[in-house]
Amino acid sequence: MSERLGILWHYFAARRAFTRWRNRAELRAWQERQARRHLERVAACSPYFSKLRDHLGADRWRDWPTTNKAEMMSHFDDWNTAGVRLDEAFRIALEAERTRDFTPTLRGITVGLSSGTSGTRGLFLASASERRLWAGTLLARVLRGTLLHKHRAALFLRADSPLYQTVGSRRFRFEFFDLMQPLEDQWHRLQALRPTILAAPPGVLRRLATLPNADHLLAPPAILLSVADVLDKAEWEQIERGFHMDPGQLYQATEGFLAATCPHGRLHWNEDAVVIEKEWLDAARTRFTPIITDFRRFTQPVIRYRLNDVIVADQGSPCPCGSIFETFAAIEGRCDDALQLPALGSSALVTVFPDFVRRSMILALPGSLDYTVTQPSLTEWCVALSEDAPLEPVRREVNDLCQRLGAIPPTLTRVPWTPTALHAKRRRVRCEIPSSDP
Numbered sequence: 243m244s245e246r247l248g249i250l251w252h253y254f255a256a257r258r259a260f261t262r263w264r265n266r267a268e269l270r271a272w273q274e275r276q277a278r279r280h281l282e283r284v285a286a287c288s289p290y291f292s293k294l295r296d297h298l299g300a301d302r303w304r305d306w307p308t309t310n311k312a313e314m315m316s317h318f319d320d321w322n323t324a325g326v327r328l329d330e331a332f333r334i335a336l337e338a339e340r341t342r343d344f345t346p347t348l349r350g351i352t353v354g355l356s357s358g359t360s361g362t363r364g365l366f367l368a369s370a371s372e373r374r375l376w377a378g379t380l381l382a383r384v385l386r387g388t389l390l391h392k393h394r395a396a397l398f399l400r401a402d403s404p405l406y407q408t409v410g411s412r413r414f415r416f417e418f419f420d421l422m423q424p425l426e427d428q429w430h431r432l433q434a435l436r437p438t439i440l441a442a443p444p445g446v447l448r449r450l451a452t453l454p455n456a457d458h459l460l461a462p463p464a465i466l467l468s469v470a471d472v473l474d475k476a477e478w479e480q481i482e483r484g485f486h487m488d489p490g491q492l493y494q495a496t497e498g499f500l501a502a503t504c505p506h507g508r509l510h511w512n513e514d515a516v517v518i519e520k521e522w523l524d525a526a527r528t529r530f531t532p533i534i535t536d537f538r539r540f541t542q543p544v545i546r547y548r549l550n551d552v553i554v555a556d557q558g559s560p561c562p563c564g565s566i567f568e569t570f571a572a573i574e575g576r577c578d579d580a581l582q583l584p585a586l587g588s589s590a591l592v593t594v595f596p597d598f599v600r601r602s603m604i605l606a607l608p609g610s611l612d613y614t615v616t617q618p619s620l621t622e623w624c625v626a627l628s629e630d631a632p633l634e635p636v637r638r639e640v641n642d643l644c645q646r647l648g649a650i651p652p653t654l655t656r657v658p659w660t661p662t663a664l665h666a667k668r669r670r671v672r673c674e675i676p677s678s679d680p
């Protein structure tokens with residue numbers, strides 16, 4: 243199948259997903275069949291998964307052990323189905339990072355390097371047909387029926403990728419804006435392009451939103467997307483004020499394209515490609531870590547793969563957009579962003595989710611001020627503020643928060659502010675307590 247035809251095929255398949263299943267039970271039964279068939283195919287080519295299938299059977303795949311990035315990387319050669327070795331994949335990926343030329347592939351397979359904020363560097367493989375599938379699905383979720391428009395998409399990325407060039411055509415132009423370059427140097431090129439689609443990390447959107455005439459930057463149909471980082475409420479409001487429109491969100495990681503905002507502003511899982519299992523993080527079941535099984539990704543299988551993210555569950559009603567794909571309320575951050583405090587009157591620990599901390603900081607500080615909160619030990623939080631401001635209101639809010647959670651308030655220490663580079667993943671709240679694991 244030709245490149246463009248392939249993408250179009252997947253585009254229409256993904257659009258059909260909105261009406262294909264009558265109810266959740268039908269969808270789940272279909273997913274189950276897809277997953278089992280996929281695992282059999284994977285097991286035939288991957289020594290790692292062949293052992294699991296022989297031991298437990300494809301029917302009992304939900305009992306298979308969960309995997310993660312570290313596990314995937316340490317079994318890389320046995321894991322992938324294309325016989326790609328770790329050393330050759332690394333060589334290609336590092337060369338691309340060094341030269342900023344991201345076009346070379348390995349026997350037709352794209353090799354991507356993940357930014358590795360969690361300490362483990364990840365390598366991700368995608369074949370040509372997986373790139374078409376990815377592009378078609380992404381376009382279906384993002385364009386929402388505006389395929390007949392001519393599009394100019396401005397993408398702010400840490401690294402360019404042939405993935406994006408896959409979609410490029412005369413009707414559909416992609417421009418790569420390098421997050422490693424200063425924003426000011428790229429502003430004129432962005433204005434000259436007058437994109438119909440602008441996708442960037444929230445920190446970049448926020449800065450663009452403050453520039454004069456930000457609301458005239460985009461041409462119709464004007465699609466604004468926040469990607470690659472957590473979009474918090476305060477930021478969402480600043481972006482909305484500057485651009486006079488709501489930013490949509492894409493939950494897109496090297497592990498796959500997982501979710502996107504619908505026209506009603508709610509996040510839906512891409513359940514036509516992934517099964518989401520939930521590992522609950524609290525007794526009240528408000529937050530979970532997703533375990534994903536992608537039943538279309540073959541070159542480098544993603545099976546019962548535990549993401550290092552905290553997702554806020556959706557307690558709301560079915561979405562009026564009509565999609566039966568499950569919704570969730572927010573992507574809150576990474577698991578290791580949650581802080582821990584000793585409980586009042588017991589030896590237990592209380593988990594303080596990053597969103598709680600962010601809310602306290604927003605209440606305590608003027609809107610223009612940026613901050614980080616890190617926790618070096620169980621009893622101390624280090625606070626850095628981007629501008630000079632008293633710490634007293636922060637202390638008051640943190641004490642209030644601790645009272646509500648039944649936790650002993652930490653000592654607050656002020657530390658110097660270091661601005662985050664444009665390309666760096668921003669983590670305002672971070673737990674840095676040394677792990678007690680061996």
Ligand SMILES: [Zn+2]
Pocket residue numbers: 504505506507508510561562563564565
């Ligand atoms: Zn919806």
